[in-house]
Amino acid sequence: MDLLSKAALNGAPPDELERLPLPDEFLAGHLRAEDAEAVDRAAGTDVRRTLHVGLVPMPELAPDEVVVAVMASSINYNTVWSAMFEPISTFTTLRRYARQGGYATRHDLPYQVVGSDASGVVVRVGAGVRHWRAGDHVVVSPAYVDDQDPGSHDDGMMGTHLRAWGFETNFGGLAHYTIVRATQLVAKPPHLTWEEAATITLCAGTAYRMLVGDHGARMKQGDVVLIWGATGGLGAYAVQMVRNGGGVAVGVVGSRAKADLLRQQGCDLVIDRREIGMGDDADPRADAAELGRRLGRIIRAEVGEDPSIAFDYVGRSTFGTSVHVVRRGGTVVTCGSSTGYEHSYDNRYLWMNLKRVVGSHIANLREQTECVRLFSRGKLVPVLTSVYPLERVGDAARLVQQNRHLGKVGVRCLAPSDGLGVTDPAARARIGEERLTAWRRHAAAVPAPAGAAR
Structure with missing residues (x-):
């Protein structure tokens, strides 16, 4: 660990952090362009083979x-996609970005530092940064917004040059240092540990925009909300938001262990997808309308009405069913496709029943700040289960790739152990240690698929 890292970890004052030099290179989880050419996509890529940990050069600021000394990060499915080089290699994306010229050219390198979550300490600020200084404790939003793009001034997510940091850019969060735009920073909730805080921006912010913000489904009190993958990072935060907002949370999961956890977390209705014929061995050509009818019967029997909203980030295997099952005038809000990007659905159920499909992506800075405020006030709590050191980032990503995780999988970067970074212990005590760490008791709760490599 270099002197600046040690100083940031030990809470050095701003003048000391500014005086210490940035290292010439730092440890990072990264992909290599040469692997993108060599990988056999048809065989299915084990991300442990393509996620490397080693030294990379410090880029120009x-x-x-700002430069952030990263204390912790986390695994999101976009890192899995990147490491599989699917649906296209992100090195192609970096080359396209570099064509803008100027500082964008830095991103086109033979390696990509990945990761779209981070918590840490600001150690350098650029000459144009006004609202942050060295020593600030921050979390990083993955919304990489061009603040000179006209579209971004209506909604940051509508800018033509919007990118997902650490996925469509270089210098992501799975590293000892990251370089981010000042417009990505939000003050870290002071009662959270580094590893807890590193799990809240991408997933919770995305769920907030999908459900609560003006640009999403605009959930209101009493809405029945169907949440696919309700013990994943996105789904678990969605359950909390639905219940906080006076809605009825209907969570769908794929195992008994996940169902048990979801019931413990207070989800109003928990459905094992195997009950409707959507097990791991289900026919991928199954009729989405028939699956929707089965699902709808269960929901109506338990809560009395069809869902107003379907919260769908699963994609190919669920989207057609989501379109069918939401009520007349209902909304399907989607932000991703972990089971595949090409969706099939019967359009009659959409147009003839006046339903809406809303595409949603990350969160603008205001939405992200409002979401993090809910954590600061104890209205939302982290869903962190497992934590890996940076040196084992491949194992952490493999856990997510095989869907063997619950909640969020954290990665310690500079933080040498769990539990560090709390600067408001009184708030932590008030919110409750047991509540804040409830998900940690459920790490690695699902077994590896049959025949899966370990």
């Missing part, structure tokens, strides 16, 4: 950027 742009005027609107």
Whole structure:
């Protein structure tokens, strides 16, 4: 660990952090362009073979950027996609970005530092940064917004040059240092540990925009909300938001262990997808309308009405059923497709019943700040289960790739152990240690698929 890292970890004052030099290179979880050419996609890529941990050079800092000493990060499915080089290699995306010229050219390298979550300490600010200084404790939003793009001034997510940091850019969060735009920073909730705080921006912020914000489904009190993958990072935060907002949370999961956890967390109705014929061995050509009818019967029997909203980030295997099952005038809000990007559905159920499909992506800075405020006030709590050191980032990503995780999988970067980073122990005590760490008791609760490599 270099001197600056040690100083940031030990809470050095701003003048000391500014005086210590940035290291010439730092440890990072990264992909290599050469692997993108060699990998056999048809055989299915084990992300442990393509996620490398090693030293990379420190890039030049742009005027609107900051350098953050990363204490912790987490695994999101976009890192899994990147490491599989699916649906296209993200090195192609980096080359396209570099064509903008200027500081964008830095991103086109033979390696990509990945990761779209981070918590840490600001150690450098660019000449154009006004609201942050060295020593600030922050979490990083993955919304990489161009603040000179006209579209971003209506909604940051509508800018033409919007990118997902650490996925469509270089210098992501799975590293000892990351370089981010000042518009990505939100103050870290002071009662959370580094590893807890590193799990809240991408998934919770995305769920907030999908459900609560003006640009999503606009959930209201009493809405029945169907949540696919309700013990994943996105789904678990969605359950909390639905219940906080006076809605009825209907969570769908794929195992008894996940169902038990969801009931413990207070989900109003828990459905094992195997009950409707959507087990791991289900026919992928199954009729989505028939699956929707089965699902709808269960929901109506338990809560008395069809869902107003379907919260769908699973994609190919669920989307057609989501379109069918939401009520007349209902909304399917989607932000991803972990089971595949090409969706099939019967359009009659959409147009003839006046339903809506809303595409949603990350969260703008205001939405992200409002979401993090809910954590600061104890209205939302982290869903962190497992934590890995950076050196084992491949194992952490493999857990997510095989869907053997619950909640969020954290990665310690500079933090040498769990439990560090709390600067408001009184708030932590008030919110409750047991509540804040409830998900930690359920790490690695699902077994590996039959025949899966370990």
